Amino acid sequence: MQEDEEMISASTDHIELESENREVQEDQQIEMEVINKVVGIEDSYEVLQRPSTSNTNIIWGPVEQSFTPRKSVSLPRVCRSSNLFSSDSKPLDIFLKFFPKSLINYIALNTNLRIDKARSQVGDRDARARKRSYMTATDGGEIMIVLGCTLIMGYNQLPSFSDYWSTKPSLGNAVIKAAISRDREDSYIQSIDESMTKFKGRSCLKQYMPMKPTNRGIKIWVRADATTGYAYDMNVYVGRDSNATMLRQTQEMTLGENVIRTLSATIENPDTTLCFDRFFTSVTLMNTFEFACVGTCNVSRKNMPKICPGQKFKQGEMAFVENGHGTIAARWQDTKDVVIMSNCHDATRTEVQRKLKNGITIPVPAPEMVAFYRRAMGGVDRNDRMCGEHEFERKSTKWWKKVFYRLLKMAVVNSWVIYREKVNLKCSMKDFMIDLAENMVEYGKNITGNKRRPVNPMRPTGGVAIRITPSLLNRAYRHDL
Structure with missing residues (x-):
């Protein structure tokens, strides 16, 4: 009798285990179907080829008085x-x-x-x-x-x-x-950044970003209004290769540039200015992008300007260079070095308010593009x-x-x-x-x-x-x- 009960119990456990395994397989199949559908919509997009450019080696030089940026900052308008x-x-x-x-x-x-x-x-x-x-x-x-x-x-x-x-x-x-x-x-000034949806389960889509408030979850690229936070477009990140395939981009294009071009493809008004951080910024994007844009820079990337290398700046000091394609870059000393690039600004200087450790707020000289970036970049956040x-x-x-x-x-x-x-x-x-x-x-x-x-x-x-x-x-x- 005891042996029969043990056999029945073992059989029941086996059935429950098979049921759980079957449900896991169904979930994995559904996940792959969703990813394939996302990747499979490539035919509904226009083929966005990378603009051809002969400026393989970008030459940066001092900013002349006659410098004119490629684009101009968008003027306020009604959404x-x-x-x-x-x-x-x-x-x-x-x-x-x-x-x-x-x-x-x-x-x-x-x-x-x-x-x-x-x-x-x-x-x-x-x-x-x-x-x-x-x-x-x-x-x-x-x-x-x-x-x-x-x-x-x-x-x-x-x-x-x-x-x-x-x-x-x-x-x-x-x-x-x-x-x-x-x-x-559609706002006249918009920002593009990454957003995280909290998720701690098992998925090949899960990302870890230690600097984000939600550091584990599903990454979503978002284009939002710089003032109100109104979301214009978004794209779930399903992998670098999948995103590149979706728009038939060349492998030479960086992931950040791919994201910018994908999200900007739905902008109807060409008089729109975009802001993004150094993950997305590249010299090629600034030189060829059809929209006015401003972004901080990762100076270790290809063709990035070396502004006064080896020279230490004091807080508020700055220097400018341009590359002959209507793109200007600035190095500015805040609490640390900041390098920013724009195709819609010149070498205009202004002041920004900075708070000291004792709580006192003081004006600090800064490039106009830095002040603009600080006002416009917080839309996705x-x-x-x-x-x-x-x-x-x-x-x-x-x-x-x-x-x-x-x-x-x-x-x-x-x-x-x-x-x-x-x-x-x-x-x-x-x-x-x-x-x-x-x-x-x-x-x-x-x-x-x-x-x-x-x-x-x-x-x-x-x-x-x-x-x-x-x-x-x-x-x-x-x-x-």
């Missing part, structure tokens, strides 16, 4: 996207411009495909497969409800996921309980900070979930920026998310064809026999699908 809205626009109207109904319906379509796939596994003996067999199809309305509930969970965080359906008066959320049951689950406000922190081993919720939050941030400009300048992020989330839930309830029974607050759910319904929220944050 064209703001013209699409009026002072009567609602939060949901603005959000649906960034997160359209077609995308919501597409999510519902693929969710139903996953449900059909789960039903085909009903023969499996594990409890998770048996639960999948009871799932029913969803629609765009329920997906809208799910997204609205997700935003609510961002600004109204509770200790655990199940607490949102708690019947205790001091816990739970009335809007979520009424919406879904427990078992249903500002977008990161806004995306981090009331962020929905839910642990997951699926990297694509983290990326999806970051893109969802970026759409919310863009909507909030437009809403502040057109409707209410004093509206906070939390107040905007409250109105948007409640509108999304109500809108989803009105258009969905699936009517679900809400949780009865007068009756505990434990031990009550209820029909298992689709677990959209549960599947979104666990490993059911």
